[in-house]
Amino acid sequence: MRMSELAAASEVPVATIKYYLRERLLPEGRRTSATQAVYTDDHLARLGVIRALLAAGVSIARARDVIAALDSPPSGPYDLLGVAHSAVAPEGRPVGDPTEARRLYERLGGAADECEPGLLAGLAQSLDTLKQAGFTVPPEVLETYVTAARRIAEAEIDGIPTGSPESAVEYVVLGTVLTEPLILALRRAAQQVVSAERFTGDDAGRSGAEA
Amino acid sequence: MRMSELAAASEVPVATIKYYLRERLLPEGRRTSATQAVYTDDHLARLGVIRALLAAGVSIARARDVIAALDSPPSGPYDLLGVAHSAVAPEGRPVGDPTEARRLYERLGGAADECEPGLLAGLAQSLDTLKQAGFTVPPEVLETYVTAARRIAEAEIDGIPTGSPESAVEYVVLGTVLTEPLILALRRAAQQVVSAERFTGDDAGRSGAEA
Incomplete structure (x- = not known):
């Protein structure tokens, strides 16, 4: 899925996902072009773990x-x-x-x-x-x-x-x-x-x- | 005791004590002049409680x-x-x-x-x-x-x-x-x-x- 879809599925805003990527809490997606990457269900699960830890x-x-x-x-x-x-x-x-x-x-x-x-x-x-x-x-x-x-x-x-x-x-x-x-x-x-x-x-x- | 003595006895810096007074965590001392007040053992005990709560x-x-x-x-x-x-x-x-x-x-x-x-x-x-x-x-x-x-x-x-x-x-x-x-x-x-x-x-x- 693309980042916007990951955001929708996880209910985590795109800006926050980018922040987690910068902070290396979330692994990079697989690049499909210079400006795009795709994400998997593993990223979705990881977002749940990150939010729970911070909460x-x-x-x-x-x-x-x-x-x-x-x-x-x-x-x-x-x-x-x-x-x-x-x-x-x-x-x-x-x-x-x-x-x-x-x-x-x-x-x-x-x-x-x-x-x-x-x-x-x-x-x-x-x-x-x-x-x-x-x-x-x-x-x-x-x-x-x-x-x-x-x-x-x-x-x-x-x-x-x-x-x-x-x-x-x-x-x-x-x-x-x-x-x-x-x-x-x-x-x-x-x-x-x-x-x-x-x-x-x-x-x-x-x-x-x-x- | 004066504020400097309260600070020494409690190991809380004077600036911090003033902050607790402003925040109404610590009650005012008894005024002895326009610029001075005296504090009691109750103030000392209260400082211990405040520090413990914040800690x-x-x-x-x-x-x-x-x-x-x-x-x-x-x-x-x-x-x-x-x-x-x-x-x-x-x-x-x-x-x-x-x-x-x-x-x-x-x-x-x-x-x-x-x-x-x-x-x-x-x-x-x-x-x-x-x-x-x-x-x-x-x-x-x-x-x-x-x-x-x-x-x-x-x-x-x-x-x-x-x-x-x-x-x-x-x-x-x-x-x-x-x-x-x-x-x-x-x-x-x-x-x-x-x-x-x-x-x-x-x-x-x-x-x-x-x-």
Whole structure:
């Protein structure tokens, strides 16, 4: 199909497609003349992936890394996870003391010395944000986070498709990056559900404030 | 303390403090002359909260809402959650078909008709992102997300401090907003831990790719 048809099929404006081409997020089409090229269903599928990554808050530069991984798959699950994790890793200053982050990693069942520095930095940074605000996660809640993270990871890793390297790459890389908004949205919705169960028609016990 | 001392104690530059004052994130100090004001430990604590919110990716406008909630607490857990949820709600176009989002809400144990429109939109948007990318979460993994979200919410809601309205507000609003990076960081770390357990020294079973 021609670029105008690709734009119509994908609902992505021509100008945006040209931008993705310049940024090397989308591979060039096959040239049919000096000014024309044709595109395939692979381009259409790739546009869907690009839009989803950007919608999930991944930067252009990181989206390019993710897409490079889809095009030339790294060799093992570790490297795949590495690409996925670096796409979503927080950007920002490294944080000083990793002691508590190391402890959390051990509670997940890992050996802190073997933890990727970037992952440890991400954990440390998230803990530092809480500390800055003077906010302490109650121990039972933190324990629940650790257990839930471990269960989620088990289900995800066990679900890696074994059919082809391509499908494994797509599953690990996109599955890690793109499901973060879903997990957070589910947690917010669950908070409302549980809050309704606990408090419906009875806010009086809390503070005496008017309804 | 004077502004220079507040800057030293908080490690926030004077220019940044002035910006927070202009943006009404930080309340004015008590004026001692036309050009001078004094600040208290409350200002210092508030600076920690502001930095943590911005570090967690909350916008200035939404940080202002969160802080307004801390200053004049809404009356019940529902309203508290509302403030927290709107601070972290995705910005973007509303998504068409909420059918699957409604179904997920019901699986969490809620009645979809009673779900906040914003929460439902957030769920629908996160599902739409996956759909755009042509990515399907395997049913067992989705089931694990739902169960984990529900467990996390139960621990969180049960942990709401009952001592004072102020502590409840701080817990719900900051606990919801600021712990998102921690939950995601724990999940990434857990993926690495579980991946190491499953694949260490044995990538061969996957694809025959070289190590």
